[in-house]
Amino acid sequence: MKRRDFLDQSSMGFAGLLVAPNLTAVFPKKEIIKSLATSTPYVLSTWNVPQATLLAGEALEKGSQGLDAAVHGVAFEEANLLNTTVGKGGAPDRDGNVSLDACVMNHKGDCGAVLAVENITHVAALAKDVMEKTPHVIIAGAGARKFALEQGYKAENLLTESSKAAWKKWLEKGNYKPEINVENHDTIGMLCSDVYGNLSGVCTTSGLAYKMMGRVGDSPIIGSGLYIDNEVGGAVATGLGEEVIKTVGSFLIVELMRQGKTPQDACEEAIERIIEKQKGKPDFQVAYLATNKKGEIGAYSVHRGFSYTKYFNKKTTNTQSNSVY
Numbered sequence: 001m002k003r004r005d006f007l008d009q010s011s012m013g014f015a016g017l018l019v020a021p022n023l024t025a026v027f028p029k030k031e032i033i034k035s036l037a038t039s040t041p042y043v044l045s046t047w048n049v050p051q052a053t054l055l056a057g058e059a060l061e062k063g064s065q066g067l068d069a070a071v072h073g074v075a076f077e078e079a080n081l082l083n084t085t086v087g088k089g090g091a092p093d094r095d096g097n098v099s100l101d102a103c104v105m106n107h108k109g110d111c112g113a114v115l116a117v118e119n120i121t122h123v124a125a126l127a128k129d130v131m132e133k134t135p136h137v138i139i140a141g142a143g144a145r146k147f148a149l150e151q152g153y154k155a156e157n158l159l160t161e162s163s164k165a166a167w168k169k170w171l172e173k174g175n176y177k178p179e180i181n182v183e184n185h186d187t188i189g190m191l192c193s194d195v196y197g198n199l200s201g202v203c204t205t206s207g208l209a210y211k212m213m214g215r216v217g218d219s220p221i222i223g224s225g226l227y228i229d230n231e232v233g234g235a236v237a238t239g240l241g242e243e244v245i246k247t248v249g250s251f252l253i254v255e256l257m258r259q260g261k262t263p264q265d266a267c268e269e270a271i272e273r274i275i276e277k278q279k280g281k282p283d284f285q286v287a288y289l290a291t292n293k294k295g296e297i298g299a300y301s302v303h304r305g306f307s308y309t310k311y312f313n314k315k316t317t318n319t320q321s322n323s324v325y
């Protein structure tokens with residue numbers, strides 16, 4: 001079944017705004033990598049995104065592989081018009097174009113990414129299609145849009161009236177300074193551990209509001225916004241992408257865990273690497289979320305205000321991370 005076959009979520013009370021890929025269509029159970037189907041699945045998402053996290057968790061309980069569940073979960077927020085930092089309804093660049101970035105990585109170390117894509121809502125699914133259906137890892141801009149249309153994705157206007165109004169207001173002064181939202185609903189990085197004990201992840205974003213046209217942050221860059229090593233663990237990032245890229249943050253965290261650090265210590269060291277390059281207190285936010293194969297969790301941010309959502313044992317909970325400041 002093609003990606004255009006979306007499940008209408010309106011019966012769940014979301015006023016028909018939200019669509020997500022059809023569960024039965026996108027969750028092949030064919031491949032069990034580890035024969036032990038005994039692991040308790042869990043999901044970790046950056047920020048307070050209970051519905052997306054729950055959808056992913058429920059998919060895992062049904063036997064979905066981690067990456068399928070993560071793509072399904074984040075699709076909820078990609079379609080959520082009220083979320084101005086991910087998918088449709090995302091804030092535009094300074095020229096008024098909404099351009100989205102996403103990447104995916106699975107337990108086998110396969111990965112895919114799309115950069116600066118316009119008119120396509122479900123960019124995490126598109127990144128997975130790049131991984132599965134092309135010989136490439138990254139497709140950018142007009143090429144990514146063309147590939148999406150060939151795969152049956154619908155071209156949509158992603159700029160909502162309210163995002164347009166906010167952009168017009170911003171244009172009155174037009175001062176460009178990246179502003180990082182430290183509340184709910186920023187870039188979504190999601191890590192899923194499935195019933196087969198395998199770890200996968202997704203990162204999806206509309207990037208910084210009013211960024212320069214063509215600017216791409218850390219979120220779709222494998223190793224920066226997301227990294228998975230199924231032998232060790234996984235990590236995701238949110239916040240000022242330029243700082244995450246400079247320190248290859250998610251890869252750094254996974255490598256620190258490989259050397260024996262807990263996810264918490266690894267996240268703290270990765271934030272420290274950023275802080276130590278600054279003169280004084282940074283005026284930007286960066287936050288990391290990580291897990292290892294023992295199911296331990298770590299989260300840490302530059303400033304207060306970062307939280308993560310966890311699905312475990314059929315429940316979602318939101319937890320504030322510790323921070324430097």
Ligand code: ASP
Nearest residue numbers: 187207208217238239241
């Ligand atoms: N990391 C994203 C970017 O730099 C933005 C964010 O997470 O707030 O594009």
